[in-house]
Amino acid sequence: MLVVENPLARAVISLQGAQVMAFKPSHRPEMLWVSPKALLESGKAIRGGIPLCLPWFGPGPDGKSAHGFARTREWTLAEARAMPDGSTYLALELRGDAAVSELWPHAFTFRLEVLVDNELKLGLTMENHSQQEAPLAFAFHTYFAVANVAEIRVGGLEGSTFIDKIEHSARKTHHGEVTINAVTDRVYLNVPAQQQLEMTTGRVRIESDAKCAVVWNAWTNDKNIADLGEGNHVGYLCVERGDMADHAVTLAPGKTYRTWMILADH
Numbered sequence: 448m449l450v451v452e453n454p455l456a457r458a459v460i461s462l463q464g465a466q467v468m469a470f471k472p473s474h475r476p477e478m479l480w481v482s483p484k485a486l487l488e489s490g491k492a493i494r495g496g497i498p499l500c501l502p503w504f505g506p507g508p509d510g511k512s513a514h515g516f517a518r519t520r521e522w523t524l525a526e527a528r529a530m531p532d533g534s535t536y537l538a539l540e541l542r543g544d545a546a547v548s549e550l551w552p553h554a555f556t557f558r559l560e561v562l563v564d565n566e567l568k569l570g571l572t573m574e575n576h577s578q579q580e581a582p583l584a585f586a587f588h589t590y591f592a593v594a595n596v597a598e599i600r601v602g603g604l605e606g607s608t609f610i611d612k613i614e615h616s617a618r619k620t621h622h623g624e625v626t627i628n629a630v631t632d633r634v635y636l637n638v639p640a641q642q643q644l645e646m647t648t649g650r651v652r653i654e655s656d657a658k659c660a661v662v663w664n665a666w667t668n669d670k671n672i673a674d675l676g677e678g679n680h681v682g683y684l685c686v687e688r689g690d691m692a693d694h695a696v697t698l699a700p701g702k703t704y705r706t707w708m709i710l711a712d713h
């Protein structure tokens with residue numbers, strides 16, 4: 448784990464998965480949630496923080512493991528800089544190797560830039576070095592820490608069409624704010640750049656150029672997920688940003704795809 452402490456914030460980043468595990472701006476509670484049952488084992492996905500689902504989202508092609516391999520591989524710290532304004536800049540990279548090419552047959556570099564400021568700024572760059580088109584989908588699968596998920600309101604998805612994974616992927620239109628009172632697993636398409644989480648401890652702003660937002664809470668299914676655990680759904684809400692489903696990408700040979708996300712408390 449990399450630990451970043453500066454006058455503006457504190458962050459913890461796992462080299463496995465380039466996964467931001469904690470982000471706490473000064474004078475504000477921790478923004479991210481990690482399951483009390485999270486596994487910290489090499490090669491196993493870590494339940495919490497901001498897993499990067501990449502280079503696919505959801506079940507893998509041909510039975511490959513869910514959400515891609517980027518979250519279970521060891522990334523390399525490529526750069527770390529203390530910035531003049533007190534923030535801290537890190538860049539982590541993942542490159543293809545023989546094991547990975549069996550899963551996704553493309554030479555590539557994935558790069559995650561992290562700016563630990565009074566906001567958390569993430570920039571994700573995906574380069575296709577191969578001679579073939581590469582199918583690509585991704586998500587910043589953020590687990591937000593909440594006092595009680597049933598009290599959260601999510602704004603910024605009003606009027607958006609979503610795929611309801613709980614109801615056979617039916618397409619529906621959302622009216623009003625999103626609240627959680629049952630198992631919820633939705634992919635919102637073509638969403639506005641910003642969403643807001645309204646909670647008793649304050650507000651969080653999520654901003655990204657990615658085209659989709661995912662809202663997920665396991666509710667009482669938590670007991671069926673070993674690294675989540677019965678009753679623990681209360682403490683988190685996933686509001687993710689990414690390009691997937693109708694907005695999955697085809698990355699041409701030699702091309703680069705860039706995306707970003709900001710989490711802020713204002």
Ligand code: TA6
Pocket residue numbers: 492505513514588612632661662663685687
């Ligand atoms: O983003 C929502 C989702 O795709 C859900 O369908 C749910 O299964 C969740 O991710 C967790 O996936 P994981 O592979 O981390 O158990």
